[in-house]
Amino acid sequence: EADIYQTPRYLVIGTGKKITLECSQTMGHDKMYWYQQDPGMELHLIHYSYGVNSTEKGDLSSESTVSRIRTEHFPLTLESARPSHTSQYLCASSESTGGYTDTQYFGPGTRLTVL
Amino acid sequence: DQQVKQNSPSLSVQEGRISILNCDYTNSMFDYFLWYKKYPAEGPTFLISISSIKDKNEDGRFTVFLNKSAKHLSLHIVPSQPGDSAVYFCAAVALSGYALNFGKGTSLLVTP
Numbered sequence: 312e313a314d315i316y317q318t319p320r321y322l323v324i325g326t327g328k329k330i331t332l333e334c335s336q337t338m339g340h341d342k343m344y345w346y347q348q349d350p351g352m353e354l355h356l357i358h359y360s361y362g363v364n365s366t367e368k369g370d371l372s373s374e375s376t377v378s379r380i381r382t383e384h385f386p387l388t389l390e391s392a393r394p395s396h397t398s399q400y401l402c403a404s405s406e407s408t409g410g411y412t413d414t415q416y417f418g419p420g421t422r423l424t425v426l
Numbered sequence: 427d428q429q430v431k432q433n434s435p436s437l438s439v440q441e442g443r444i445s446i447l448n449c450d451y452t453n454s455m456f457d458y459f460l461w462y463k464k465y466p467a468e469g470p471t472f473l474i475s476i477s478s479i480k481d482k483n484e485d486g487r488f489t490v491f492l493n494k495s496a497k498h499l500s501l502h503i504v505p506s507q508p509g510d511s512a513v514y515f516c517a518a519v520a521l522s523g524y525a526l527n528f529g530k531g532t533s534l535l536v537t538p
Contacts (some may be wrong), residue, residue, distance in 0.1 A: 314508070329535065342524075351435075354470070356525040370525055385434075399470050407538075412458050412477070415526060417469030 314338060316367070317402050317418040324392055325426050332421045334402030341407040343385040344415060347371060360385060361407070368418045371374045392425045429453045429520050432529035439536050446502040447532050452497065453461030456518040460526065461501045464513045473514075474501070499538060506536045 315336040324330055341362045346354040346369075356369030360379040373394065374396070375389050385404075389396055401420045405413040439445045447461075451519045457478045462470035476483040476490045476499065483490050489502045503510055513533045517526040 315469075343523075344525075351530060353430070353528040353530045354526070359524060363510070403469075410476070414460070414472050414475065416472065417462075419469045
């Protein structure tokens with residue numbers, strides 16, 4: 312099972328601020344993911360990475376950006392936060408052994424509120 | 427367009443009884459299915475999965491059934507325990523895919 316950490320757990324911030332949501336995993340997983348979830352709704356993939364220097368956009372369009380400079384670290388950045396960005400952001404990671412059947416393990420999430 | 431549907435937002439079951447959570451999907455390319463459990467203020471936790479080549483997978487109190495022709499899967503929890511109270515998400519992934527496609531979740535409450 313993966314150990315995956317996200318900080319901050321909760322963030323309330325004003326419109327226009329730049330924010331970075333941190334995600335780290337200690338299992339050496341190559342694949343990492345960012346999902347967004349609004350209350351009562353399904354999770355949607357917004358970014359993923361197959362390894363260092365690899366990042367791709369997910370199915371749900373997002374104004375956020377990500378980087379993968381180190382295997383264990385996959386931060387998400389919003390250059391200028393808006394109220395529409397208010398949501399829960401969940402980071403996940405998985406091994407690269409079975410392909411699409413690799414189990415994704417999730418961090419605890421960051422609950423972002425933009426005023 | 428939601429490809430994975432959990433039509434029951436909530437379910438209440440007595441302790442010791444069976445909990446049955448249902449999930450339907452529309453994409454015939456989905457090949458692998460998973461159930462995740464989520465407690466408040468925590469991320470989803472992997473529970474059990476099933477490949478499309480199987481129709482049943484069992485792990486302790488948890489069993490997942492897959493009916494490919496009906497594009498339907500269900501999670502059975504027997505016997506249900508109060509600690510099982512959580513939101514359960516069904517997810518699916520296609521052979522050529524990478525993203526998990528989630529349903530909206532079913533909130534299970536197991537009462538003593």
